[in-house]
Amino acid sequence: MRRRHPLLGATLLALVATAIGIAIVLAIDWWPSQASTASKPIDTLYDVLLIISVPVFVLVMTVALYSVYAFRARPGDMRDGAPIHGNTRLEVVWVTIPFIIVSALAAYGWIVLDDIEAKQKGEMRINVTAQQFAWSFDYPEEGGIKSNQLVLEKDRPVRFYIKSKDVLHDFWVPDFRLKTDAVPGLTTHIRVKPNRVGSYPVVCAELCGIGHSTMRQTVRVLEKADYEKWIADQGQSEEDGGMAAAGGDPVDAGRTLFDGTGCGACHTLADAGSTGAVGPELDDLAAQAAKYAKQEGISPEQYVRQAIVEPSEFVVPDFDDGLMPGDYGTQLSPAEIDTLVKYLLTVGKGANAQ
Amino acid sequence: MTVAAKFRAPGWYRAALSLPLAFLFATVLVSAVRALYGWDGLFEFDWQAIGTVALIAMPLAFLVGIGCFDYWFDWAVGNPTKPEDHSSHGATSWKDYFKVNTDHKVIGIQYIVTTFFFFILGGLMAMLIRAELTQPGTQFVDPNTYNGLFSVHASLMIFLFIIPVFAGIANYVVPLMIGAPDMAFPRLNALSFWLLPTAGVMMVASFFMEGGAFATGWTAYAPLSTEAPFGQQFFTIGVQFAGASSIATALNFLVTIITMRAPGMTFWRMPLMVWAQFTTSLLVVIATPFIAGSQFFVLLDRALGTHFFTASAGGDVLMYQHVFWFYSHPAVYIMMLPGFGIISEVISTHARKPVFGYRMMAFSLVAIVILGFTVWAHHMFVSGMFSWLRVPMMITTMLIAVPTGVKIFSWLGTLWRGVIHMTTPMMFALGFITMFTLGGISGIMLAVVPVDIPVSDTYFVVAHIHYVLFGGSVFTIFAGLYHWFPKMTGRMYDETLGKVHFWLSFIFFNLTFGPMHFVGVDGMPRRVADYAEEFATLNAIISVSAFLFGLSFLIFLYNMIASWRHGPKADGNPWRAHSIEWQVSSPPPIFNFDEVPTVVGGPYEYGVPGAVHAVFGDKKAPVGATPAPAGGGAPPPTQQP
Numbered sequence: 001m002r003r004r005h006p007l008l009g010a011t012l013l014a015l016v017a018t019a020i021g022i023a024i025v026l027a028i029d030w031w032p033s034q035a036s037t038a039s040k041p042i043d044t045l046y047d048v049l050l051i052i053s054v055p056v057f058v059l060v061m062t063v064a065l066y067s068v069y070a071f072r073a074r075p076g077d078m079r080d081g082a083p084i085h086g087n088t089r090l091e092v093v094w095v096t097i098p099f100i101i102v103s104a105l106a107a108y109g110w111i112v113l114d115d116i117e118a119k120q121k122g123e124m125r126i127n128v129t130a131q132q133f134a135w136s137f138d139y140p141e142e143g144g145i146k147s148n149q150l151v152l153e154k155d156r157p158v159r160f161y162i163k164s165k166d167v168l169h170d171f172w173v174p175d176f177r178l179k180t181d182a183v184p185g186l187t188t189h190i191r192v193k194p195n196r197v198g199s200y201p202v203v204c205a206e207l208c209g210i211g212h213s214t215m216r217q218t219v220r221v222l223e224k225a226d227y228e229k230w231i232a233d234q235g236q237s238e239e240d241g242g243m244a245a246a247g248g249d250p251v252d253a254g255r256t257l258f259d260g261t262g263c264g265a266c267h268t269l270a271d272a273g274s275t276g277a278v279g280p281e282l283d284d285l286a287a288q289a290a291k292y293a294k295q296e297g298i299s300p301e302q303y304v305r306q307a308i309v310e311p312s313e314f315v316v317p318d319f320d321d322g323l324m325p326g327d328y329g330t331q332l333s334p335a336e337i338d339t340l341v342k343y344l345l346t347v348g349k350g351a352n353a354q
Numbered sequence: 355m356t357v358a359a360k361f362r363a364p365g366w367y368r369a370a371l372s373l374p375l376a377f378l379f380a381t382v383l384v385s386a387v388r389a390l391y392g393w394d395g396l397f398e399f400d401w402q403a404i405g406t407v408a409l410i411a412m413p414l415a416f417l418v419g420i421g422c423f424d425y426w427f428d429w430a431v432g433n434p435t436k437p438e439d440h441s442s443h444g445a446t447s448w449k450d451y452f453k454v455n456t457d458h459k460v461i462g463i464q465y466i467v468t469t470f471f472f473f474i475l476g477g478l479m480a481m482l483i484r485a486e487l488t489q490p491g492t493q494f495v496d497p498n499t500y501n502g503l504f505s506v507h508a509s510l511m512i513f514l515f516i517i518p519v520f521a522g523i524a525n526y527v528v529p530l531m532i533g534a535p536d537m538a539f540p541r542l543n544a545l546s547f548w549l550l551p552t553a554g555v556m557m558v559a560s561f562f563m564e565g566g567a568f569a570t571g572w573t574a575y576a577p578l579s580t581e582a583p584f585g586q587q588f589f590t591i592g593v594q595f596a597g598a599s600s601i602a603t604a605l606n607f608l609v610t611i612i613t614m615r616a617p618g619m620t621f622w623r624m625p626l627m628v629w630a631q632f633t634t635s636l637l638v639v640i641a642t643p644f645i646a647g648s649q650f651f652v653l654l655d656r657a658l659g660t661h662f663f664t665a666s667a668g669g670d671v672l673m674y675q676h677v678f679w680f681y682s683h684p685a686v687y688i689m690m691l692p693g694f695g696i697i698s699e700v701i702s703t704h705a706r707k708p709v710f711g712y713r714m715m716a717f718s719l720v721a722i723v724i725l726g727f728t729v730w731a732h733h734m735f736v737s738g739m740f741s742w743l744r745v746p747m748m749i750t751t752m753l754i755a756v757p758t759g760v761k762i763f764s765w766l767g768t769l770w771r772g773v774i775h776m777t778t779p780m781m782f783a784l785g786f787i788t789m790f791t792l793g794g795i796s797g798i799m800l801a802v803v804p805v806d807i808p809v810s811d812t813y814f815v816v817a818h819i820h821y822v823l824f825g826g827s828v829f830t831i832f833a834g835l836y837h838w839f840p841k842m843t844g845r846m847y848d849e850t851l852g853k854v855h856f857w858l859s860f861i862f863f864n865l866t867f868g869p870m871h872f873v874g875v876d877g878m879p880r881r882v883a884d885y886a887e888e889f890a891t892l893n894a895i896i897s898v899s900a901f902l903f904g905l906s907f908l909i910f911l912y913n914m915i916a917s918w919r920h921g922p923k924a925d926g927n928p929w930r931a932h933s934i935e936w937q938v939s940s941p942p943p944i945f946n947f948d949e950v951p952t953v954v955g956g957p958y959e960y961g962v963p964g965a966v967h968a969v970f971g972d973k974k975a976p977v978g979a980t981p982a983p984a985g986g987g988a989p990p991p992t993q994q995p
Binding site: 028030031032038041042045046049053056057060061063064067068071072073077078079080081082083084085086087090091094095098099102103105106108109110112113116117162166167168170172174175177178179180181182183184185186188201203204205206207208209210211212213214216275277278 | 491492496497498500501569570571575577578581665666669670671672705706707708710711712713714736737738741744745748749752753755756759760762763764766767769770771772773774775776784787788791792795798799801802803804805807808810811812872875876877879881882883884885886930959960961962
């Protein structure tokens with residue numbers, strides 16, 4: 001009878017703490033936006049895990065804190081505790097209940113996994129190629145368009161075929177909830193059905209070297225009409241270097257290409273707001289290009305073009321050869337490279353000069 | 355001693371001399387082999403090839419120089435040896451700690467001090483990491499240095515701190531706990547210790563190489579690691595030395611525990627610390643060869659041009675991860691089971707109660723060892739491996755929560771109706787239970803494949819691992835060190851400073867690693883030198899907490915050093931504990947026991963009137979004491995008062 005009241009109090013406190021704990025963990029906005037059909041089931045599963053975790057944690061804490069409160073030694077207390085060696089019934093209980101809980105959670109997890117990875121009708125194939133430190137995409141079902149930007153149509157299921165040219169990378173769009181490694185020698189797959197229009201980051205989640213933290217691009221999810229326009233523009237862009245899409249403004253067209261090609265992952269350029277630190281800064285490119293072009297006996301335009309298409313031909317002092325992918329000449333059309341060269345020499349007049 | 359004699363005798367002079375000789379040997383060997391193959395550039399000094407050979411030769415030469423092999427060399431060439439030579443046993447001055455010593459107590463201290471040295475270095479690297487991450491963008495270190503910092507930080511913390519510091523604590527207390535005069539193989543024990551600093555120095559030295567330190571994470575995934583600059587070699591080879599040290603120590607523990615228990619010390623009378631060390635050693639002996647293998651593959655790919663991980667030449671990139679994690683998941687338990695043992699000792703002693711469900715505590719350790727080998731691919735849910743393997747790995751991973759839960763609940767059962775003394779070790783034990791429960795919960799979340807897919811390789815994983823390895827393992831290390839400090843040094847630590855250390859660590863630990871859960875789920879990847887603007891606020895909070903967390907360690911350091919030098923003298927058994935290490939003086943006599951102890955009961959018979967664990971010499975058990983069975987339920991009613 002003596003201990004009943006404090007125990008009762010502790011139980012009540014534990015129940016209140018559990019309720020408050022569950023309210024808090026559910027109130028926290030944990031995830032990025034839900035931009036694919038996989039987001040909802042995963043977020044719900046996560047919420048269920050949180051709800052089950054709170055009482056487990058509260059139970060452990062309550063027993064520990066209650067013991068410290070109720071059984072604490074007084075100063076000079078030389079007594080021993082009760083010689084209890086165990087309780088088989090209790091031990092069976094705390095083996096069985098956790099076993100049932102984790103088994104149920106595993107079954108639930110399995111169901112969600114099958115659900116989010118199920119084959120969907122009308123899947124479009126998109127090939128993803130990862131290399132240090134950029135992503136590129138091609139659309140075999142859209143006439144083989146190659147792009148450095150990932151653009152998807154809302155509500156149209158996609159199956160990504162992911163490859164790597166060099167080391168491990170990981171193709172991850174946090175808002176889609178899905179990710180998988182890009183593995184040299186293998187093609188890995190993920191299925192996504194984007195269901196929310198917007199722009200979301202594409203992030204490399206597997207350490208891939210010096211430029212890993214800046215290996216980021218953007219995926220845009222568009223309505224059907226906008227998507228079809230984009231597909232049409234891609235052919236157009238190869239023809240005119242993106243001028244028409246930018247309304248004839250060469251700087252806008254250049255900036256779009258710079259962003260879309262992922263140049264900013266490695267190069268700092270104030271005009272494009274990029275802070276990559278793997279390759280040389282481009283804010284001062286005009287002066288640098290003039291200097292190196294003179295050494296090489298070519299024009300600054302030729303120098304910049306060569307630096308994009310054949311980066312190993314001239315390596316800027318203090319940088320390692322082989323850091324920059326050597327295949328931009330095939331990813332970009334000649335017109336696009338023209339736009340990019342003009343853009344870089346226009347905005348690269350030095351941060352101070354602007 | 356003449357100068358020449360100094361260079362001949364084992365010790366630092368000879369070790370210092372052996373290093374340049376080993377480098378010369380590497381140069382000559384590489385050049386000679388190249389000459390035999392008709393290589394043109396014989397006199398072009400290719401320091402990468404020479405460096406690789408030197409990285410193997412120099413540590414071995416150092417070990418020879420310092421004197422680890424002298425006895426065996428003498429024995430092998432037929433020189434007279436004294437099997438009972440105790441000249442290198444025990445320590446009379448601080449200088450003896452810098453020599454090859456065969457006393458398990460000296461080796462234990464050597465381990466603990468050395469591993470804390472590397473803990474401090476690794477901690478300083480963590481401070482630099484947090485400094486860089488305080489704001490988005492690049493402030494203090496460039497991306498390559500950053501990648502090097504977190505790689506060396508993790509490698510030091512895992513291979514040079516948590517794994518060996520447990521070996522150090524166990525080295526000191528396990529022979530005492532089982533009533534043995536020393537470890538089974540004292541010379542092997544000394545060699546195990548001296549392998550460690552060589553591995554640690556190697557990993558730190560990688561920062562001074564061209565291209566920077568190894569920067570591929572402690573996981574060193576191929577093919578990034580096979581293509582990385584020369585610094586990678588320091589990890590690849592350094593791990594071999596740390597691993598050899600682990601394996602040798604684990605064998606030593608197994609033989610010691612199996613063959614050198616005092617009379618009457620049955621397995622079911624062993625303290626749980628001994629059980630924990632026994633099961634950990636099983637894990638080490640079975641698993642560690644796998645990481646050695648994975649790093650040998652990388653070494654051969656790098657040095658000899660094999661193609662284990664070159665996909666275009668038929669290599670298999672995923673194989674690296676399977677072999678690596680077949681060690682590195684059990685390694686998580688290698689870093690946790692000894693802590694479980696420490697917590698059982700601390701809670702039982704400071705709550706004055708028998709460990710609740712002793713046998714289940716031992717069985718759960720064994721269950722974790724077995725299940726621990728069946729879960730490795732849960733680190734690879736997004737690796738692109740064949741997809742069907744994910745579900746069985748999810749189930750086994752979640753099942754590990756069951757024996758782990760048994761341990762948590764049994765500790766709570768031990769606290770219940772005890773007489774709880776809120777000493778520093780007890781507070782760290784309670785802090786451990788709190789943090790480890792949280793780490794276990796995030797572990798369950800990570801085990802569920804659909805949740806793991808979005809959060810793997812994010813800061814959620816960073817939060818989880820620090821909850822289980824810092825809030826878990828390191829808190830148990832602190833608990834153990836405070837608990838056995840009087841035994842090891844013969845002095846008491848300062849209880850007030852200990853409590854201040856606990857509260858500051860506990861608060862700032864949570865403020866540092868708690869918010870990492872949020873940024874991780876919200877989409878911040880790990881291992882990045884730079885991050886998106888949206889994570890800036892929480893990262894600033896994390897960094898400031900991390901600096902305060904780092905400072906709280908100074909209190910511990912001051913307490914340990916000042917108390918070791920000037921603390922009040924401790925008597926043999928300040929905690930009134932029952933296990934054998936407390937029945938001898940503090941610190942114990944040079945061969946541990948002047949009289950051989952005889953074990954007559956369980957190690958935790960608190961509250962059982964007159965019960966003792968062991969008696970010394972030919973003394974009989976005290977009158978009225980009945981040898982109580984260890985664990986397995988309460989004593990029969992007739993024995994109860």
